[in-house]
Amino acid sequence: MEPVKSNSLAGPRNAPLEMTPEEFRSLGHRLVDDVADLLGSLPSRPLSPAESPLQIRALLGDSPLPEHGTSAETLLQDAAKLLVDHSLFNGHPRFWGFITSPPAPVGILGEMLASAINPNVGGWILSPVASEIEAQTIRWITEMIGYPRDAGGILVTGGNMANMVAFLAARNGRVPWDARKHGLAGEGSRRLRIYASVETHTWLHKAVDMFGLGLDSINWIPAGPNQRINTGELRDKISADRARGDLPFMVIGTAGTVSTGAVDPLPEIAAIAREHNLWFHVDGAYGGFAAVAPNAPADLRGIGLADSVAVDPHKWLYAPLDAGCALVRDRNALHDAFTQQRPPYYQLLQDAEQAVNYFEYGPENSRSFRALKIWLAIRQVGRAGYAKMIGDDIRLAEALFELVSAHSELQAFRQGLSIATFRYVPRDLTPGDAKVEEYLDELNKAVLAALQKSGQAFLTNAVVSGTFVLRACIVNFRTSLADVQALPELVARLGAEQDLKLRPEALRRRAAAHKTSI
Numbered sequence: 307m308e309p310v311k312s313n314s315l316a317g318p319r320n321a322p323l324e325m326t327p328e329e330f331r332s333l334g335h336r337l338v339d340d341v342a343d344l345l346g347s348l349p350s351r352p353l354s355p356a357e358s359p360l361q362i363r364a365l366l367g368d369s370p371l372p373e374h375g376t377s378a379e380t381l382l383q384d385a386a387k388l389l390v391d392h393s394l395f396n397g398h399p400r401f402w403g404f405i406t407s408p409p410a411p412v413g414i415l416g417e418m419l420a421s422a423i424n425p426n427v428g429g430w431i432l433s434p435v436a437s438e439i440e441a442q443t444i445r446w447i448t449e450m451i452g453y454p455r456d457a458g459g460i461l462v463t464g465g466n467m468a469n470m471v472a473f474l475a476a477r478n479g480r481v482p483w484d485a486r487k488h489g490l491a492g493e494g495s496r497r498l499r500i501y502a503s504v505e506t507h508t509w510l511h512k513a514v515d516m517f518g519l520g521l522d523s524i525n526w527i528p529a530g531p532n533q534r535i536n537t538g539e540l541r542d543k544i545s546a547d548r549a550r551g552d553l554p555f556m557v558i559g560t561a562g563t564v565s566t567g568a569v570d571p572l573p574e575i576a577a578i579a580r581e582h583n584l585w586f587h588v589d590g591a592y593g594g595f596a597a598v599a600p601n602a603p604a605d606l607r608g609i610g611l612a613d614s615v616a617v618d619p620h621k622w623l624y625a626p627l628d629a630g631c632a633l634v635r636d637r638n639a640l641h642d643a644f645t646q647q648r649p650p651y652y653q654l655l656q657d658a659e660q661a662v663n664y665f666e667y668g669p670e671n672s673r674s675f676r677a678l679k680i681w682l683a684i685r686q687v688g689r690a691g692y693a694k695m696i697g698d699d700i701r702l703a704e705a706l707f708e709l710v711s712a713h714s715e716l717q718a719f720r721q722g723l724s725i726a727t728f729r730y731v732p733r734d735l736t737p738g739d740a741k742v743e744e745y746l747d748e749l750n751k752a753v754l755a756a757l758q759k760s761g762q763a764f765l766t767n768a769v770v771s772g773t774f775v776l777r778a779c780i781v782n783f784r785t786s787l788a789d790v791q792a793l794p795e796l797v798a799r800l801g802a803e804q805d806l807k808l809r810p811e812a813l814r815r816r817a818a819a820h821k822t823s824i
């Protein structure tokens with residue numbers, strides 16, 4: 307080994323990444339100014355840049371790994387410009403795509419504070435205050451959705467991970483052999499069965515794959531015309547699997563489906579689960595927090611009956627990405643699913659006074675301080691603030707649904723929670739006929755693409771009973787009634803344009819016929 311040259315490391319370290327506090331202050335102020343300008347200009351900005359992957363890639367160029375550095379000042383200015391000029395803004399008042407919210411401003415600042423302290427919330431000793439803030443945040447989340455306050459919980463990256471954490475707790479909690487030791491083929495093992503509606507989000511496919519159960523372990527239950535699980539079929543399928551000697555162990559209810567915002571009949575599913583000793587899990591990644599709003603569906607109260615719940619603070623708590631939350635009624639069941647014999651390097655972790663070491667409650671080891679942005683926002687607005695914002699999002703979706711129902715060129719489909727679905731139908735076409743339906747699917751796909759490109763509003767799609775529809779999901783505290791009122795005309799205008807592009811001949815003939823008949 308080369309001896310350290312005394313002259314190179316003597317005195318201040320002079321590490322290339324280090325900044326003086328003065329430099330940090332000046333760059334930080336400048337960046338905060340840029341972000342404040344962005345927030346102020348969002349409503350007047352195009353929502354998305356409408357650029358292709360190749361165009362965006364070209365902006366970054368293809369230079370090799372830089373050998374030497376560049377000044378942080380230049381870099382932060384360049385990065386801010388690059389991102390502001392070429393991003394899609396879910397903070398825009400007319401962003402209603404997928405289920406993604408604007409970041410709460412206090413959460414943006416909270417993220418900066420969290421990374422300044424940089425606690426590793428895997429072990430209590432590394433994150434004394436941060437671990438306790440996470441525990442308090444989780445308790446407040448349980449209170450918001452009507453779940454027991456002493457439940458086990460952990461913050462994870464999002465709804466997928468929250469559901470998967472709960473899934474493992476369910477497998478561990480309901481499988482009678484020692485699956486943690488022997489796996490799925492332990493002594494006395496039987497074929498495991500899970501029940502979920504066909505409207506369930508794809509986290510479940512990933513979970514059965516990752517945990518080795520396989521896709522065939524899911525017994526899909528059809529949904530009714532309202533997209534809610536058919537509980538008669540659920541009962542029948544559980545009984546049939548039992549009779550065959552399989553082991554039903556888990557049933558999943560969704561509190562707010564991705565496509566239409568349908569809430570499964572959770573209290574009834576809870577009763578079926580109890581009858582058959584199944585673990586009852588609720589995927590509330592989208593709709594769970596709506597339980598706080600007085601105008602939300604009454605079935606959401608069934609969340610309180612679940613053995614586990616997944617909710618997503620980065621959806622309806624408007625936390626900046628990322629933050630999901632898994633809750634398990636029996637906190638020991640969560641701990642038992644993830645704790646391992648401690649290796650020597652973790653044996654000295656503090657266990658005194660119920661210190662929670664979060665690495666033993668979930669799959670992650672080193673963990674970021676996700677709680678702070680959520681904790682700050684909850685304290686900034688309280689339960690009442692969330693009840694109002696979520697309640698207003700739902701009311702705006704209802705208003706949108708009424709507007710599209712009343713519009714002569716729009717056909718309304720479903721409205722659930724803060725989702726409204728509809729499509730563009732040219733006046734001369736009557737839905738129903740197979741050829742017309744095929745064309746309407748094609749036309750509405752083109753309308754959606756044009757709308758996304760326009761930068762004026764952002765929707766995504768759903769498929770409702772086989773029909774391609776436009777879908778607005780308002781999880782956005784910036785959206786006003788005026789924003790919603792502007793949408794029907796915008797869609798009708800783009801609809802007419804796309805229709806003209808797709809069938810110019812038919813429309814020309816029709817226009818000619820129209821003229822002669824006058």
Ligand SMILES: *Cc1c(COP(=O)(O)O)cnc(C)c1O
Nearest residue numbers: 464465466467507564591592618
């Ligand atoms: C969004 C969503 C998920 C996935 O959550 P992520 O945060 O995207 O990982 C799962 N289930 C439902 C019902 C959702 O709405």
